[in-house]
Amino acid sequence: MLKQLLLVAITASFIAVGCGESSTGSGKPKLVYIAKNTGNPYFDPLIQGFKDAAAEQGCEVVTVAPATADATSQLPLIEDQIQQGVGAIALSPNSTEALNRVLDEAMAKGIAVITVDSDLTNNEKSRTVAVKTADPQSVGEGQIELLGSLIGYSGKFAILSATTDAPNQNEWIGIMKKTLETNPKYKNMQLVETAYGNDEPQKSLTEAEALLTKYPDLKGIVAPTTVGVAAAAQAVETAKKADTVFVTGLGTPNQMRRFIQNGTVKAFALWSPYDEGYLAGQVAAQLAKKSLTIKSGTKIQAGKLGEREVREKSVIITGPPTVFTKENIDQFHF
Amino acid sequence: MNQIVTVILLIIALAVGSQMSPYFLDAGYLLKKTSMEVPIAIMAIALTFVIIGGHIDLSVATGTVLVSVIAARSFDELHLPMAMVVVVALSCGALLGAFNGLLVVWLRIPSLVATLGTLALFRGLSKILIEERTIRGFPDWFLGLHQAKLLGTIPLPVIVMLGLAIIAAIVLRFTTFGRTVIAIGTSEPAARYSALPTARTTMLLFVISGVAMGVAALANIAQIGSVDYKGLPGGELIAITAVVLGGTSIFGGRGSVLGTVLAMFLLVVVRSALGMRNVQVENQLPIIGTLLIVAVAIADLPAKLLARLKARRRNIEGTGTKPGATIHA
The missing domain is CATH 3.40.50.2300 (Response regulator)
Structure with missing residues (x-):
């Protein structure tokens, strides 16, 4: 009897653990980056770059990722972010097809959608802009x-x-x-x-x-x-x-x-995944702050990367690949 | 009786969730998250029957994927009209279920082992049939079904799920078939000696599970608009979790469809609340795992309390029964 009441109490407190701090509206624009899946080392420097750029722009950042990279695993995550009213959703999509509707819904609510690394090929209208590696x-x-x-x-x-x-x-x-x-x-x-x-x-x-x-x-x-x-x-x-x-x-x-x-x-x-994430962070932050509109030919001030231009189909290229030699290789871990 | 625990947990989860985030308690949002889980929920409703009947079907999710692949190819290459594809999907699902049923009834392979085999087999066949391709281009009216809303708020898939749940609940409680399933799940030998049609009923259990794969496959295609062989990873585990969380005994013999549906809502609510706080998917697992264990551990609590109360009263009345002696109601 006592044991069972204890179990109920444990459950209640277990669920309650999550309510430590209640989320407060700090007034800062919120950005999210959704990677293809967790535990993929390629995305670590990319996420770091995204966070650094967002911090420079004074934005709050959250990064989430599904456990697996199957077509639909990012769907509920995107839905949760829309509900939280983020200013921009950056993601490396796992599918060129399955996410369109939920992304369309995000854009209809005024949320900027930035694809990073992979694009929604043939469904470009379901995102605001694509940040790609190198041309x-x-x-x-x-x-x-x-x-x-x-x-x-x-x-x-x-x-x-x-x-x-x-x-x-x-x-x-x-x-x-x-x-x-x-x-x-x-x-x-x-x-x-x-x-x-x-x-x-x-x-x-x-x-x-x-x-x-x-x-x-x-x-x-x-x-x-x-x-x-x-x-x-x-x-x-x-x-x-x-x-x-x-x-x-x-x-x-x-x-x-x-x-x-x-x-x-x-x-x-x-190419440098860090630079790619940094550029995506800059673009996402500026879109969330509504200080940027994407048109072919628009010039973007991307912080320490300098200027980047929006190309056809609303694509932004990170830049030429980085050359790795004995001198600099120890700075890179991916 | 057992779904009381599920209801209490659901209320706690809703209350806690609304404390965790100001964006959480929004019927439109929670219904949309529920509609995403409808394919799994349909599998779980069918699984409730299978588990009450003392069996298990681990192949529900990969079977759904195989049906999706066959349906997609018949649409893409045979150019069948979508209405025919629906028929193909439902019949294919029934056939896959019948195959599971044959393994269990005819070859007498325990369902855990038989469907563990078909779990792998169905995924493998899906891969062979579609390879690395992704089939898309389904008609707009079909894809629109996922987004259709009744009364402006309730998504059509959720209505379909509730409709199927109500039918399933009625079949389980008020038909000879339903009662036979419960009898087989309680004691298969006893059911057999009572001249109940155990073989036919068991076969039908797996066919129902198979038809559910067909419905789930269609719901899944309408939801995501494309088909490959990698869909619904681990879907069978979520479905089984919902059934057990809903108070159905894993040993068979008792359980309810209502409990399963409530448990599906509970899972959606818990995952949504955690998602609102950006808890990573892997970090949600310990919470869902604990929830399951605790729910099962306290599932008998109301019945035990009642029994204890009765025992005490009887004791006071001087029947001589020791308190606690009749706990096992």
Whole structure:
């Protein structure tokens, strides 16, 4: 009897734990960032950037995320934020389709909706603006310039890509080839082969090793995919060719740290998730404060990143990728 | 009797929730959050029958996904009109349920094991049938069903859920089938020796669960407008939680549809209140887990109190019964 009454008391107090402080309206605009899912290290620097920008703009920030990245898991979270009357909802959507209605509802209530990293492709009208990583042009050109600077703008090189139909990689490779043809700075660089490792570590490694065997005078491998660049570095390290073959591409600092530290790779690139989050935070804060309207060509003052322009389909690009070297890699943990 | 605990917890949760956030107590918002959980609630209503009948169906959520995938493909590739897709979904659901029923009744595999198998099987078949694709483009009138509101406030899915719950409650209480389910759940051998149609009734239990998958699949498609194989992760666990939280005995024999519906509301209220305070989904789990354990632990409290009171009175009247001796009512 006593035991059971005690249980009731425990439940009541357990539920009551949540009411410690009741939420007070501080008058500051409220922003929320909803990541794809919890426990995804890619979003940690992004969230930090978002928070820093919001703090600079004097806004309150909340970050929430669903446990899983399935299509509907963000729905109730968005609904809860609408109900709380936030000024702006920034999110990395898990679906280009399933969230539209609830986002339309948010926008109808005057809440700004900012997609970060992933966009609502073909459903762009369900968000106010999209903040994206880097534009394909700067990625493609940046890869060629990075490789050129490593091999002295002359010599044979190969590309190690993901799958033959990977849309991002194919777009970048197209721009890389065009840059080689049109810019005289790169006229002495010769692309000998594009290999595909299917973004599988083992297949990528085999392809990279094949390239080293086939072209003994190869000077560089550029892999615009995180799996490929790590595999190429592995192949060069195993073949002890780090002095003659330069590997670069797009990789994450955590994946590439070992190769940078032991000298196998001199430099590689990737956009900065921190900057992306920071830019999204700046845009969200300014939209929540109604000090910004999104139109094609609008200039946005994005704090320490400087100025950014709104492009077609209301897209804002974070900027060219960051180049990671031995000097700066220890500042990045993702 | 047992749903009294659920009602009390629901009232406590509403009171606490309104203290936690000024935005919480808003009928429109809570109804909208409820309408999002309607697919799970429909599964839970059917599961109430299955569990009262002494069985379990772990495949409800993945079965719903499989039905969604088949319905989506028949719409997308066979270009069936949506009205036909509805028929396809309901029949497919019934077939999946019948398959579970055959495993349990005919092959005599315990339902826990049989449906643990089909839980994985249905998800796997969904993946094979749709691969990594997402099917979309359902007609507007169908997608509009999720947003339709009756009397300007109550979402259509919630009405459908309540309608199904009322029918289910009537079937359970006032039909021969309902009483047979309770008899089987209380003691299957006793039901069999009483010449009750145990095999047929058990089969029907799983078919009902299957038809519920069909309805849940349609509700789910109307809600999100797209279908892939990854939907409703862990949905079966939420549905079972609702059934047990609603006072239905996991051992079968007793329980109520009303309790299940109340428990669904309780879950929505608790999650919404925590969501208002931006509590992460994983951090909500210990609270929901504790709620379940406590609800089950105190479920018998009203009955026990009554029994104790009777016993005491009898004791005073001098019948010689020791207090507490007849607690087990």
